[in-house]
Amino acid sequence: MKNEKLYNSGVLTELCKGAVLPPKELWENKKGGLVIIECPQRIPCNPCHTSCPTGAVVEFKDINDQPEIDYEKCTGCGMCVAKCPGLACFVIDLTFSEDKALLKLPYELTPMPEKKDKVWCLNRVGEVVTEGTVENITEPFKDSTKVLHVSIDKSFVDQVRSVRVVK
Amino acid sequence: MSEIKKTDILIVGGGAAGLSAAAEAASYGAKITVLESDLHLGGQLVKQTHKFFGSKDEHAGTRGYKIADIILKEIEDNKENVEVHTNTAAVGFYKNDGIVTAMSGEESYFKLQPKKILMATGAQERIIPFPNNDLPGVYGAGAVQTLMNVYGVVPGKKVLMVGAGNIGLIVSYQLMQAGVEIAAVLEALPKIGGYWVHAAKIRRLGVPILLRHTIKAALGKDVVEGAVIQELNDKFQLIGEPKKIDCDVICLAVGLTPTNEMLWQAGCEMKFVSQLCGHVPVRDAKLRTSHPDFWVAGDAAGIEEASAAMIEGRIAGLAMSEALGLKIQQENYGIYQERLDSLRRGEAGEKIRCGLGMAQITDWGNK
Incomplete structure (x- = not known):
């Protein structure tokens, strides 16, 4: 792993098993987006698979396996985003508009934003990298984990993994 | 009887x-x-x-x-x-x-x-020895969870978390959910002990996780007003200069x-x-x-x-x-x-x- 010290403190430093990107062409044309899971460590956990309605998160041979995704089946529905106890699932929809992507990410903090609010978008170490707009807020399992749909400039999709809401 | x-x-x-x-x-x-x-x-x-x-x-x-x-x-x-x-x-x-x-x-x-x-x-819960570890404001992580999640009371405004096992990482996240700031999470080992995803969750909210660091002392007269931390080498000996951290709670999640x-x-x-x-x-x-x-x-x-x-x-x-x-x-x-x-x-x-x-x-x- 690149920059091991940083990785060992919980920051993804390169793609690896359990943290892959979708095939480029499929990703660029898939309405609704595709899931990105950042779960590189073998831990006993599989709700991303059991919550997936389409079988896109492939069944685990061993519960400790890192998640594997069949991108042909992913619809970007975001059920895993809401279910993952590690908050490690994100959906990125590159078809949102010409220059903007839609990011669907888990949110369990206060304050709760409202639609059309501007939010700060944070990278994997919590630095503000851009501003985004909340397009929608869902709560698929009615269990207090919200899924924020945030539009951001396409060039930041590799970086943004969280938001800060300032009211 | x-x-x-x-x-x-x-x-x-x-x-x-x-x-x-x-x-x-x-x-x-x-x-x-x-x-x-x-x-x-x-x-x-x-x-x-x-x-x-x-x-x-x-x-x-x-x-x-x-x-x-x-x-x-x-x-x-x-x-x-x-x-x-x-x-x-x-x-x-x-x-x-x-x-x-x-x-x-x-x-x-x-x-x-x-x-x-x-x-x-x-x-x-275990506790580790350091000067002033009996000051009000030094908590075990279990006590912080009881206060916060059972009784709805936040322990303070800014917390120094000692220990990056699952408890230290999860309690840090829960504190943030309650609106409390985490000054830093210290871990004496070269790697977090808890699940990587729990660490990633607080890292992306801007919390520093300082590997190979330990607490040297709690500061304050009547209550915790800060802490002194220092880096460790691979033999767990103190190296570098001690650093002052601003916090009003020191939370021990050391096992x-x-x-x-x-x-x-x-x-x-x-x-x-x-x-x-x-x-x-x-x-x-x-x-x-x-x-x-x-x-x-x-x-x-x-x-x-x-x-x-x-x-x-x-x-x-x-x-x-x-x-x-x-x-x-x-x-x-x-x-x-x-x-x-x-x-x-x-x-x-x-x-x-x-x-x-x-x-x-x-x-x-x-x-």
């Missing part, structure tokens, strides 16, 4: 392991008495506002406190078999006649004569150690196993100790995750029921064991596997 309460199974501790054992054994018709020293059942589960890992069988993806409700509801189905005493602690076991003394509240005592006993007493004094009293064979975080009873795969009437489950058997504690409770509940001569679901042994094994198969389970290799025996024979 004179009357001796008889019961088939005494479960000491009404947390994840104890409640699961009660649910399992009650379903076979065993008469159970649960002693819980806290004011309510649920143990550590009731403080866990985050979603659990594991598989569906251990309610993965469900928040901990909701899991406590699920098990309590299961017990409710056989409530005629389960007698619960909260605010009641088991204080002693008398080997000569098998009597357990219990203290209800702080004044009233009673005696129990159980046929089988499960110690599901959980764990105690747990099994609580199992009554097993010593009962004369159970005990062993120090560092991977299980302290002295633990030697036990067979059905969680029976060297004393034929004592079982153990959960953190009292070795520090592990709540999901494992719940399955161990099931196995112990099953085994005690069998030992009482009740008709049980034999196939459950295999099902539960497979679930337990699968939870322990990963990278995070390596320590546990290694520890069990030392603490578990195949069979007690005719002992």
Whole structure:
């Protein structure tokens, strides 16, 4: 792993098993987006698979396996985003508009934003990298984990993994 | 004081392991008495506002406190078999006649004569020595969770978390959910001890996790006003310059150690196993100790995750029921064991596997 010290403190430093990107062409044309899971460590956990309605998160041979995704089946529905106890699932929809992507990410903090609010978008170490707009807020399992749909400039999709809401 | 309460199974501790054992054994018709020293059942589960890992069988993806409700509801189905005493602690076991003394509240005592006993007493938090560690504002992580998640009180404004195991990482996240700032998370080892995803969750909110760092002292006259931290080398010696951190709470999440004094009293064979975080009873795969009437489950058997504690409770509940001569679901042994094994198969389970290799025996024979 690149920059091991940083990785060992919980920051993804390169793609690896359990943290892959979708095939480029499929990703660029898939309405609704595709899931990105950042779960590189073998831990006993599989709700991303059991919550997936389409079988896109492939069944685990061993519960400790890192998640594997069949991108042909992913619809970007975001059920895993809401279910993952590690908050490690994100959906990125590159078809949102010409220059903007839609990011669907888990949110369990206060304050709760409202639609059309501007939010700060944070990278994997919590630095503000851009501003985004909340397009929608869902709560698929009615269990207090919200899924924020945030539009951001396409060039930041590799970086943004969280938001800060300032009211 | 004179009357001796008889019961088939005494479960000491009404947390994840104890409640699961009660649910399992009650379903076979065993008469159970649960002693819980806290004011309510649920143990550590009731403080866990985050979603659990594991598989569906251990309610993965469900928040901990909701899991406590699920098990309590299961017990409710056989409530005629389960007698619960909260605010009641088991204080002693008398080997000569098998009597357990219990203290209800702080004044009233009673005696129990159980046929089988499960110690599901959980764990105690460790504390590390540093100057001023007795200042108000220095907390154990468990205390912070109780304050915040049971009573709705935040411990302060800015917290220095010591320890990046799962507890340190999760409690940091929960503090942030309550609007408390985390100054930093310190970890003496070169790598976080908890799940990587838990660390990633707080890293992306801007929390620094300082690996190879330790706390040197708490600052303040009457209460915590800050802390001094310093870097460590690979021999855990202090290097570099001490640094001052601004905080009003120092939260210690530096590990747990099994609580199992009554097993010593009962004369159970005990062993120090560092991977299980302290002295633990030697036990067979059905969680029976060297004393034929004592079982153990959960953190009292070795520090592990709540999901494992719940399955161990099931196995112990099953085994005690069998030992009482009740008709049980034999196939459950295999099902539960497979679930337990699968939870322990990963990278995070390596320590546990290694520890069990030392603490578990195949069979007690005719002992």
